Amino acid sequence: MQPSNQVSQTVSTPAKKSHRLGTAVALAILVLLAAAIAYHVMHRKPPRMHRTAQVVSAASATLGDMPVTLSELGTVTPIATVMVQPELSGYLMNVAYKEGEDVEKGQLLVQIDPRPYLIDKQQAEAQLAKDQATLSQARSDLARYSELNDRKSIAQQTFVDEQFTVRQDEAAVKADLASIAQYDLDLTYCHVTSPISGRVGLRLVDAGNYVTASSSTGVAVVTQMKPTTVEFTVPQDSLGQVSERMQAGAKLPVTVSDSNNNKPIATGTLYALSNQVATSTGTVTLRAMFDNQDEKLYPNEFVNVKLLVDVLHQAVLVPTAAVQTGAPGSYVYLVNADNTVSVHKVTPGPTNGPYTAILSGLAQGDKVVTDGMDRLSDGADVRIAGAGKGDEGDADDAAPASAAHAHHRHEHHRDDSKTAS
Known part of the structure; x- marks a missing residue:
């Protein structure tokens, strides 16, 4: 029995050693493989990316003229807008204007009842006649007293008093004449006329109304339509260039478009600069004149303004x-x-x-x-x-170029066809 045990021990010992050796070799191979993979990952070069050209549109820079303009918002501002007020009080007998019609300077607008002022004038004329008669009598007395005074037939004081009497009567006559002139003026004021040529607004009074000289509403509003102006503001940084051009005598053109800025409606010329800069906005007000014969610019209308300051050549x-x-x-x-x-x-x-x-x-x-x-x-x-x-x-x-090349090929094809025929 002992020999058998020895043989089994002798055989099992080499087998165990061989198994351990195989395991160690396998582990070594795995370690080397992992190290190789790690080295490859850490030292590999990034793949080369092929850059694709991006499709764009391009244009070449050219030389040309470029206008230097200022684009601003403006307001149509009439040259004159007058609220016509009566110079005296009275009842209106007639309203001679129609709403929205064009009137000329001096045209009758309303008629105030003149009869009270006619009566006052007649009384002044009567007083004038009385005072003129008194003056004539005083002058006659003075002439007689002058002869008596030359002959020393009357007291000197009597002659002097008569001279003062004549002067007083002359002053009374002058006062009467002034009163008559005032009543003539009042009669003129009874005919209320337009002070300017323009367009009258909506009706403010009717016949039969009593108007006074202190009326705040007036009897009519007349606005000059043509020519007209447009007011607009520009930044103070642009004022120097505009002022320099105006001082040089340049007439800077101004183009006005409607509020939607769709199309130009009028052209004019810059003619005035404000005398100060608005501190709240840092802008200065400019004013341009427009002929406006077609009346496309309406008072107080908001418009878009383009001021041509200069041209870069x-x-x-x-x-x-x-x-x-x-x-x-x-x-x-x-x-x-x-x-x-x-x-x-x-x-x-x-x-x-x-x-x-x-x-x-x-x-x-x-x-x-x-x-x-x-x-x-x-x-x-x-x-x-x-x-x-x-x-x-x-x-x-x-x-x-492509079109020209295609045209050349077409002509060449025509020539070949002729040759073949």
Whole structure:
């Protein structure tokens, strides 16, 4: 029995050693494999990404004239608006105007009852006749007293008193004449006329109303329609350029559009500047004159005003859509020769809507992106819309070129057909 046990122990010991060795080798292999995977992950290079060119629209900067304008809100302000008030009191006998009609200067508007003033005038004329008779008698007495005084037949004081009497009677006659003149003026005031030519407003009084000189409503309102003016304000920063141009004798044109700014309705000329700046708004009021023969400008109407201050000649112009604003300030995406774009800072100037003048930062012929810049960045690859790969021209230039090429092929085909026939 003992030999058998020894044999089994001898056989089992190598088997255990062999099993342990296999396990160790497997673990070593797993460790090496994990280390290799970790090394590969940590030191592998990122995959190369192929950049796709973004399709954009572009335009070249050109030279042209750019008007320098100020766009503001304005109000049509008549040259004269008069509330016609009576100069005296009385009952209205007649209202001679019609609502909303055009009247001329001196045209009758209303008639006040003149009879009380006629009676006052007649009384003044009667008093004048009495005082003139008294004056004539006093002068006759003075002439007689003068002869007696020369002969020393009367006292000196009597002669002097008669002289004073004549002067008093002369003064009374002058007072009577003044009263008659006043009543004549009152009779004139009974005919209330228009002080200006213009358009009368809505009816304020009716025949039979009693009016007074202290009436606050008046009897009519007359507004001058033509010519007329438009008042508007500009920022004080723009005042210097406007004032300089006016002092140089320039007649600055002003264009007025309706409240919706849809279309121009009148053109005029700037003629007046206010004498002070409004401290609450930092603006100054300007006034422009308009002929307004067609009466398209109505009093107190709100309008849009464009004042042409100056014109920049041979300015660098780009589409307004190309000018962006961001962290760098004002900039454009400049298309480079290698079909990449770069952020390019510019100094924009005045604009007329579709185009903007660039005061600095661009030159004639520089190509800028006008559309498709939402996902652009500095150095991005671009492809001009409508242009083939490698074509650096504008999309606008490519279309005429393609049309010309197609026309050439058509003519060449016609020539080949003739030859074959």
